[in-house]
Amino acid sequence: MSAESLRFDGRFRDGVNAREVPVGIERDGEDLVITAGEKVLRVALATVVADAPLPGVARLLALPDGGQIETDDREAAAALFPPRNRIDAAAFWLESRWPAALAAIPVIAGVTWLFVAQLLPLAADPVARMISPRIELAIGRQALSALDRIVLKPTELDPDTQEQIERRFRQFLEGEPGEENYELVFRAGAVGPNAFALPGGFIVVTDDLVRLAENEGELMAVLAHEVGHVRGRHALRLVLQNSGVVVLVTALAGDAVSMTLLAAALPTALLQSHYSRQFETQADEYAFAHLRRHGYSPQAFADMMRRLQRADAQAAGDAGVVRYFSTHPLTQERIERAEAQR
């Protein structure tokens, strides 16, 4: 059957009333002849506009006077009306083939990985440089107050201990560029023994961490590591990377943009996502070098890491799977590096 003598069935709707008439359609040279019983309608083929084909969907042909034909004979319609533009043609080609659709899965995964793990960190560094310290401080303050609302509680350490740690910390910072911008923040809460750096120089230390440290050297080792994060502006770069992820997710999810989701993303991301391997190494190296300069041994760092690891394993024993993902796989490697520094 050639395209010239094509015949197929359809349903005609005049576009004036919501009624429908079964019709036969036939191509006659450059015309389309539509027959319904005795009535015959003849329209020029060139004036008929067909919709873009979709797999598993009947085709619609728009007639010049506002009428419409729907046909389930997709082969005949495809022969008469190929897709009008390349986008629809390419989409239909891909959508009609299972191998193409399945190949899309690794492509999506690969591009997402490339964007999140490669491009975002690369872009976050120069962007972080463009942001003024004043703005970084504002971001840090906002993040801290959000954490205070959600997980952190006021510290229960006695003021003397706080003051002593603060004094040691200030001594440690002496000569550090922008030393006045650092702020040590003591907090309690359900985050276990923990310390983290926020944008703007806030270093949060939990009561559990202070109690876990056997001696001053161990505590300073952790703080030195966090100072390393602040120096590299790692927190801000991480915030930027996470914003990029949020933008990506929003773009992918498309229709549903939830502002609350966006607002909740920042503090939780700061807590949950571990710094990238590169950030950790940078901060460690800073800590090793400066601990020695202030008369502390990097061995204290290794001891503290071991202690944290044990505390983590104990917590893992309590709650099983929940802790599994937050266990840092690189800890052993970092301990070994610290001990090599002695």
Place this chain on the structure above:
Amino acid sequence: MDTLAVAAPVYPFRFTGRTGDYFRIWIVSLCLSILTLGVYSAWGKVRKKRYLYAHTQLADCAFEFPARPLAILKGRAIAVLLFGGFAATGHFLPAVQWLFIALLLVLTPWIVVAANRFNAQNSAYRNIRFGFTGRIGEAAKIFLGFGVLSILSIGLVYPYYRLRRARFVVGHHRFGATGFVEALYGGDFYAAYILAGLMMFGAAIAAIVGGIVFAFVASVFGGAGAPGRAVVYVPAALMYGVYLLAFSYLRARVGNLTLNGARIGSLQLSSTLRARDLFWLYFSNILAIIASLGLATPWATLRMARYRAQRLVLIAHQALEGLAASPADRASATGSEVSDLFDVDVSL
């Protein structure tokens, strides 16, 4: 024999989409959207929606979504600018963020009207287009006026605000030349929202009591570390469960009220969504989507569409064939592409 009350014909809705077909359309759309940095998403949205409409059938005729992707692309660009600005200022210039919130507020009535108009104009049945005739002024009164009032009244006016919203949206739709008439009542809306509020309140109390009891039981029978976590997780899971239940209840109840309160000439919809069905669908869909890393999304979409169609019928006291198109639609359907310029899809 002859009875006075002649039963009107009832036309059920049917959903005939197939998961395999829709999955391929969905994944190709996702992949091309990523590769084109989101530009293709407008084409993808049209193709996905066209598939869903084409498989939603009433009296053996399908619905139609004849939208142009360019209108959606423009709407997306506006949304990206607005929300990008909002998010960026939120992170970097919290003070300026108020400007964006103000801008969004001012634009809300326009967005509501434009989104409804776009969707209505691009929905058709038997080659007759729907339309939306709501005005921006009235939208401003409802969405800004009653919206602000419902916040100021700590939620007391909220059900009334939702009623006015539903009246505005339903009452200004038309099918061809036949306008919708709404029959929506405040009492029904208040009853629905009060019950949902009670559910949430009850859940909050049950969660606190349950958490304490659980912690006590765990500390008597279990190890040392476990109760600390149980106190957090058990009430949280309970709260999420009840939140989903209240959400499903509102979706079912208010959804039914809204659809059943629409009269199109002598046609009437009858929607019988049930909260427990919706709860199960939402719950299992979320689990399936998470477990499949998102790949089950198209399956979940079709499941929901199939259920909604199953629970919806049209009661026709007049022949469907008698409904006429609006002359204005007939002019623009054959008209120029110029309307494309003013045609924006800003549905959020």
